Amino acid sequence: MIRLARLVVLAATLAAPSVAGAGPRDMVVPAQVIYPGDRITESMLSDTPAPNGDLTGILVERGQLVGKVARRTLLPGKAIPAVAVEEPRAVSMGGLVQLVYQADGLTIVTNAQALQNGYVGQVVQVRNIESGIVVSGAIQADGTVLVNGG
Incomplete structure (x- = not known):
């Protein structure tokens, strides 16, 4: 009986999500090629499972991307580094x-x-x-x- 109780507790522990390793289950990636200067819209993005490991410096949520401008080419399915996007310019040099x-x-x-x-x-x-x-x-x-x- 004690073994059965331990087995149930072990199974529940394995099935429950880990708080220590909690992180985003999905991350946002380009659904198409996004070129430098393009303003990022909702339709340009898709969700993909986040890889295990360190996501420091990677943008994983739509709110971090929609409305921003790409600073470099962003490829479909690839993670988007924070340095690859910027706020849209209100004023351009020479304008x-x-x-x-x-x-x-x-x-x-x-x-x-x-x-x-x-x-x-x-x-x-x-x-x-x-x-x-x-x-x-x-x-x-x-x-x-x-x-x-x-």
């Missing part, structure tokens, strides 16, 4: 942007050329096209660059 200056209720809008790539919230340098003056401003969600007076 035209609207430069907005605000101070004391005064708003001035002019065109400028971005001198560096940037993401929403990042401070970048731009050159005012009319005056040639280089200023720094924060990239807004609408793609404008905001320079506060003061």
